[in-house]
Amino acid sequence: MTLPNRSKIEAKGVSVFYGDNQAIRDVSLNIDQDRVTAFIGPSGCGKSTFLRTLNRMNDTIAGARVEGEIRLDGDDIYASGMDVVELRARVGMVFQKPNPFPKSIYENVAYGARIHGLARSREALDAVVEQALTRAGLWNEVKDRLKDSGTALSGGQQQRLCIARAIAVDPEVILMDEPCSALDPIATARIEELIHELRGRYAIAIVTHNMQQAARVSQVTAFFHMGQLVEHGDTAQLFTSPREERTKDYITGRYG
Numbered sequence: 001m002t003l004p005n006r007s008k009i010e011a012k013g014v015s016v017f018y019g020d021n022q023a024i025r026d027v028s029l030n031i032d033q034d035r036v037t038a039f040i041g042p043s044g045c046g047k048s049t050f051l052r053t054l055n056r057m058n059d060t061i062a063g064a065r066v067e068g069e070i071r072l073d074g075d076d077i078y079a080s081g082m083d084v085v086e087l088r089a090r091v092g093m094v095f096q097k098p099n100p101f102p103k104s105i106y107e108n109v110a111y112g113a114r115i116h117g118l119a120r121s122r123e124a125l126d127a128v129v130e131q132a133l134t135r136a137g138l139w140n141e142v143k144d145r146l147k148d149s150g151t152a153l154s155g156g157q158q159q160r161l162c163i164a165r166a167i168a169v170d171p172e173v174i175l176m177d178e179p180c181s182a183l184d185p186i187a188t189a190r191i192e193e194l195i196h197e198l199r200g201r202y203a204i205a206i207v208t209h210n211m212q213q214a215a216r217v218s219q220v221t222a223f224f225h226m227g228q229l230v231e232h233g234d235t236a237q238l239f240t241s242p243r244e245e246r247t248k249d250y251i252t253g254r255y256g
């Protein structure tokens, strides 16, 4: 790889508990700027749980507890003074099922920018909305119907709208939790293309069940198994010559 290796997020010794059940065990992993990092592994291995620690979405789950250290540009995101609303704007998230607000396409994108004070006038807000929708590859499809409801769009368009919503607040990192699992192959291909286009502007981490997708969209892959990070590294290398037996078993379809 030719890109310089700069970590945007550094996670060290992270463990996550749901009550007495430990879902993540002592995971250390960096999310690099300018790269897409894919999290793969069998169902229940903790991919989504680990992803959620990166913008404190686990805070919203009763009984969830995180140990260890996670730094965003060197700042401890679990420090008591951390503004979680601000954190989640800097580290945006796109979920498995597209979840637009039951509001207009325009409002879906404008809402966050308005509450974060990113636009001082209607013109400035219009510009933020247009730019976010353009970056999310949706502008041409919706520019003549910005007042229509976001929920009336197709599934793939809704997911791009959710990506536009995340982009509108000027994030540094975008977390995607199986963003294509509810989409058909064409909508999936469009999102994968978009991930390519967004790389370089944002650090991206994506959870995927689909190893082909991980191979297509990511430069770094992290393989999780039973709450542990078994191995991570260059995507091509991990898929062609994994270091660990458990990784090899997974990518050759022996379990999962």
Ligand SMILES: Nc1ncnc2c1ncn2[C@@H]1O[C@H](COP(=O)(O)OP(=O)(O)OP(=O)(O)O)[C@@H](O)[C@H]1O
Pocket: 018, 023, 041, 042, 043, 044, 045, 046, 047, 048, 049, 050, 061, 209
């Ligand atoms: N909200 C929750 N409350 C309690 N336990 C949970 C919760 N979310 C996940 N878990 C448990 O934590 C473990 C890891 O789950 P997680 O969803 O992170 O795995 P995953 O690898 O993302 O799985 P999948 O690929 O099926 O989505 C599992 O044992 C799961 O049952």
